[in-house]
Amino acid sequence: MSNQRVSRRQFLNYTLTGVGGFMAAGMLMPMVRFAIDPVLTAKAGGDFISTGTSEDELSEEPLRVDFTFEQVDAWYTSDVTQTAWVFLDGDGGIVALNPTCKHLGCTVNWEGRESDPNRFFCPCHNGLYEKSGENVPGTPPTAPLDMFEARISDDGILELGQVVPNKIVEG
Amino acid sequence: MLNKIYDWVDERLDITPMWRDIADHEVPEHVNPAHHFSAFVYCFGGLTFFVTVIQILSGMFLTMYYVPDIENAWRSVYYLQNEVAFGVIVRGMHHWGASLVIVMLFLHTLRVFFTGAYKKPRELNWVVGVLIFFVMLGLGFTGYLLPWDMKALFATKVGIEIAASTPLIGEQIRTLLAGDANILGAQTLTRFFAIHVFFLPGALLGLMAAHFIMIRKQGISGPL
Numbered sequence: 001m002s003n004q005r006v007s008r009r010q011f012l013n014y015t016l017t018g019v020g021g022f023m024a025a026g027m028l029m030p031m032v033r034f035a036i037d038p039v040l041t042a043k044a045g046g047d048f049i050s051t052g053t054s055e056d057e058l059s060e061e062p063l064r065v066d067f068t069f070e071q072v073d074a075w076y077t078s079d080v081t082q083t084a085w086v087f088l089d090g091d092g093g094i095v096a097l098n099p100t101c102k103h104l105g106c107t108v109n110w111e112g113r114e115s116d117p118n119r120f121f122c123p124c125h126n127g128l129y130e131k132s133g134e135n136v137p138g139t140p141p142t143a144p145l146d147m148f149e150a151r152i153s154d155d156g157i158l159e160l161g162q163v164v165p166n167k168i169v170e171g
Numbered sequence: 172m173l174n175k176i177y178d179w180v181d182e183r184l185d186i187t188p189m190w191r192d193i194a195d196h197e198v199p200e201h202v203n204p205a206h207h208f209s210a211f212v213y214c215f216g217g218l219t220f221f222v223t224v225i226q227i228l229s230g231m232f233l234t235m236y237y238v239p240d241i242e243n244a245w246r247s248v249y250y251l252q253n254e255v256a257f258g259v260i261v262r263g264m265h266h267w268g269a270s271l272v273i274v275m276l277f278l279h280t281l282r283v284f285f286t287g288a289y290k291k292p293r294e295l296n297w298v299v300g301v302l303i304f305f306v307m308l309g310l311g312f313t314g315y316l317l318p319w320d321m322k323a324l325f326a327t328k329v330g331i332e333i334a335a336s337t338p339l340i341g342e343q344i345r346t347l348l349a350g351d352a353n354i355l356g357a358q359t360l361t362r363f364f365a366i367h368v369f370f371l372p373g374a375l376l377g378l379m380a381a382h383f384i385m386i387r388k389q390g391i392s393g394p395l
Contacts, residue, residue, distance in 0.1 A: 027225065030257040030264070031232045037256045074236075074254070075246035 048151060048159040053086070055156045058094065062087045062110045062131065065096070067160060084148050084160055085110055085120070087131070089168065096148040097133045098163050103140040120145065134169040144169040196387065201394035212286075213391075215279035220379070222272045227372065229265040237317070239364035241357045244319035269311055276304055288392035296385040303378045306371050313367035319360060327363070328355055 051067035062085040071080040084096040099108045101122040108129060112121030119136065120129040128136035133145035147168075149161035181187055200206045202213040236251035236258075238244055251258045280300065283289055289297035316327040335345035342352070350358025 027264075028228075030260040031228060034251075034255055034257045034261045035232055035235055037258075040256070075243060075250040 046162050048149070048161040050153065051084075051158045051160055053158045055152050055158060058086055058088050058158070060088050060090060062097070064110070065158065065160075083107070084150075086150065086158065094150040094152070094158070095132075095168060096150040096158075096160055097166075098146040098148055100146065101127050101141060102135065102143040102145060103127050108145070132168050133166045192387070199391055199394075202391055212278075212282045215275055215282055219272060219275040219279050222268050222275055223375075223379075225264055226268045226272060229261050229268065230368065232261055233265055234368065239317065239361050241319065241360055244317065244360060248318045248320075265314075269314060272307055273311060276307055280304065286392065286395060290392075293385070293389055293392060296382060296389070299378055299382050299385065303375065303382065306375045306378060310367060310371050310375070313363040313371065316360065316363045317367065324355065327359070331355065331359075 049067055049069045051065050053063070053065045053067075057063060065084045065086045066081050067084070068079050068081045071078055083099050085099055086094060086096045089095050097120075099120070100106075101108050101124065103122065103125055106122050106124035106127075108120040108122040108127065110120055111117055112123060113126075116128055118131055120131075120133070121127070122129075122141070125140045127141040128139045129141065129145050130136065133147065135141040135144055144166035146163050147166050148163055151159050151161070153159050202210050204211045204214070233251065236247055236255060238247045248262070252262050253259070283297065283300070312327075312330055316323045331345055331348055334348055335341040337344055346352045348359070348362070349355050350362050
């Protein structure tokens with residue numbers, strides 16, 4: 001205990017500020033928690049989605065595979081179509097690249113510009129990627145294209161899962 | 172630290188007199204419940220303001236999730252109430268606060284009436300207060316439709332029918348409110364939303380400013 005006297009004015013200032021702050025916090029806390037809920041909500045892990053593309057159609061040339069799944073966006077549920085560029089890596093593995101450009105999120109296309117054969121091209125800022133998804137130095141992207149987890153179902157149909165970082169590019 | 176920031180700003184902008192104008196004023200003995208407990212009736216105006224602040228805050232947060240569209244309004248309300256953390260509390264604050272504001276406003280009006288505080292020179296402040304009351308009723312009426320459930324729909328149908336029974340211009344008022352001569356639907360909901368979150372709150376803030384400036388100018392009315 002200190003010998004410092006607390007004046008009546010100080011005591012009232014502290015208690016009233018404390019009680020007032022507690023009440024204001026009680027009022028604001030639910031609203032702030034309500035507002036930041038999307039940040040704190042755990043992301044649901046996705047299942048593999050059947051694309052309807054048969055294993056036989058795949059080759060070492062990237063094939064555009066569109067697949068549709070049901071997306072639940074809060075109160076709005078809709079069918080969303082996404083695209084993957086799928087090819088065989090020659091060792092029995094399947095590579096399914098996500099065509100979302102790593103620069104600023106536009107959509108890349110295989111051989112999207114005539115002057116760049118065997119490359120993915122992004123029309124927004126002329127980004128280029130090799131077939132493996134590796135970004136071409138000197139163009140805007142700073143990282144290789146992401147890829148979907150891919151597998152073949154028992155009846156030979158390509159299935160795609162989560163988007164993961166590119167595993168086949170060295171480095 | 173806080174003192175230093177305050178001094179820094181005060182040195183440049185001389186904010187202390189402004190602060191005095193807003194907060195540093197005399198509270199007469201006859202309105203202070205610490206002296207006479209019955210003076211708590213003088214709190215109703217301040218309580219109305221307090222609940223109004225809660226309404227504005229909770230309403231701002233609700234619009235983070237709410238959509239004023241007939242396809243999605245009900246579903247977004249259902250989502251924010253049942254899926255978002257504290258949604259039921261934030262919506263509950265707005266829901267119950269809406270009724271409480273009317274109750275407090277009414278008690279405040281009774282106090283002013285029975286203490287004769289509306290008399291000269293405060294007649295204009297009474298008029299502004301009555302306008303605030305009408306704006307609050309308008310906020311209650313337009314907000315009632317927004318959840319877009321059956322109760323909201325039929326309450327608004329009834330309200331619009333009452334407005335449409337105005338002599339001579341009833342049909343025009345109906346169309347103006349509902350956005351359509353026959354349908355209570357998509358355009359009604361967007362209209363009511365716009366009125367509820369932009370037009371009436373704007374009017375309310377202006378009227379409240381006038382109300383408070385007049386109180387400060389004229390002081391609190393004397394004891395009975």
